[in-house]
Every structure is written in structure tokens, then in C-alpha cells.
Amino acid sequence: MLSATAHATLIQNGGFELTDGASYPYNHLASWTYSNVDAVTGLWTPYEGSWTVDLNGSAPGYIQQSFSTVAGQSYQLQFALTGNYSGCGAGCTRQVQVTAGDLNTVLTATEAANYSFSNPGWQLETLSFTAQSTISTLEFASYNTPGASGPVIDGVSVVALPVPEPETYAMMLFGLGLLGLVSRRRKQTGA
Ligand SMILES: [Ca+2]
Numbered sequence: 638m639l640s641a642t643a644h645a646t647l648i649q650n651g652g653f654e655l656t657d658g659a660s661y662p663y664n665h666l667a668s669w670t671y672s673n674v675d676a677v678t679g680l681w682t683p684y685e686g687s688w689t690v691d692l693n694g695s696a697p698g699y700i701q702q703s704f705s706t707v708a709g710q711s712y713q714l715q716f717a718l719t720g721n722y723s724g725c726g727a728g729c730t731r732q733v734q735v736t737a738g739d740l741n742t743v744l745t746a747t748e749a750a751n752y753s754f755s756n757p758g759w760q761l762e763t764l765s766f767t768a769q770s771t772i773s774t775l776e777f778a779s780y781n782t783p784g785a786s787g788p789v790i791d792g793v794s795v796v797a798l799p800v801p802e803p804e805t806y807a808m809m810l811f812g813l814g815l816l817g818l819v820s821r822r823r824k825q826t827g828a
Contacts, residue, residue, distance in 0.1 A: 701775060723754070759791070
């Protein structure tokens with residue numbers, strides 16, 4: 638069973654709603670460390686709330702946040718991804734490199750067939766990673782996407798995945814035992 642605690646996100650300001658709102662598009666983003674990204678509101682439809690982050694400011698940028706983890710524990714990362722495809726042109730893509738714990742992957746924001754700022758085609762991405770330390774750093778970096786329009790993210794959350802209950806381990810061991818028995822019998826039959 639998932640407890641309420643297991644559902645609590647470890648990421649602060651994952652929706653990028655906490656900004657000073659005063660100096661668009663270079664607003665202060667609470668709880669995040671970042672370079673050359675744009676906090677954006679009033680342009681395309683957000684995944685949630687009013688603000689999103691374009692990972693290309695004037696050039697490819699990154700955003701990251703560190704949080705407490707348990708080494709060896711698995712976590713689920715979710716976030717919404719799209720791209721600023723205005724002026725993108727044929728064949729251009731918006732890509733993001735995501736790193737956390739043992740996770741290091743590149744995702745492509747698929748341009749919706751009928752893409753527009755009012756229909757940005759958000760994709761909900763679900764990934765998992767295993768923490769390697771008591772502090773983990775989640776980073777989103779614009780990847781292979783030059784210029785001032787990049788991949789766009791919103792709705793970031795990280796939750797600890799439940800550790801299997803002792804009964805689950807017992808069931809798994811019981812199942813493995815049965816498999817071993819079947820395997821031995823097959824070998825005997827085949828001999
Ligand atoms: Ca938001």
C-alpha cells in the first residue's frame with residue numbers, strides 16, 4: 638500500500654508557480670538553481686498553474702534542484718514536457734537531458750501535429766531512478782537545441798517508490814522456489 642507520505646513530492650516549486658512575477662521573462666524561480674532559462678507565463682497554455690519553464694533562455698540552459706534521498710531507494714519522477722516550436726522549422730527538435738541518481742536520459746518533445754501556443758501538446762513523462770547518495774540532484778538541461786526557443790517543462794514531482802512489504806518478498810521467494818523446482822524437473826525429464 639502507498640502511504641500518504643509516499644505520495645508527497647520531494648520537489649519544491651515543481652510547477653514553477655513561485656516567482657516574483659515582476660521581470661518577465663527572467664523571473665526568480667524559488668527553490669531551483671538555474672542558468673539561462675525563461676520562466677514563462679501568458680504565452681502558451683501551461684500544463685498546470687500559470688507558469689512553465691523554457692529551458693532555452695538566450696541559449697541552451699539548465700535547471701536543477703537537490704533534495705534528500707536514501708541511497709539505494711528508488712524514486713519516481715514525473716514531469717510534463719513540450720517544446721517552444723514557434724519558428725522551429727522542418728526537422729528541428731526540442732530535446733531535454735534529464736539526470737537524477739542513476740538516471741541519465743535524453744527525451745524529445747514531440748511536436749503536436751496541430752501545435753500552437755493554445756495547444757502545446759504536453760506529454761506526461763514518468764521515469765524512475767535509484768538514489769546513490771543522501772542528496773540527489775535532479776537536472777533538466779536543454780539538449781541539442783540551439784537558439785532561444787527550447788524544450789518546455791512543467792509539473793515536476795518526485796516521490797519515493799514503496800519498498801516491497803515482507804510478505805511480498807516471501808511470495809517472490811516462494812515463486813522463485815517453484816520455478817527452481819520446475820527447472821530441476823525439466824532437466825531430469827530431459828536427461
Ligand atoms: Ca506551472
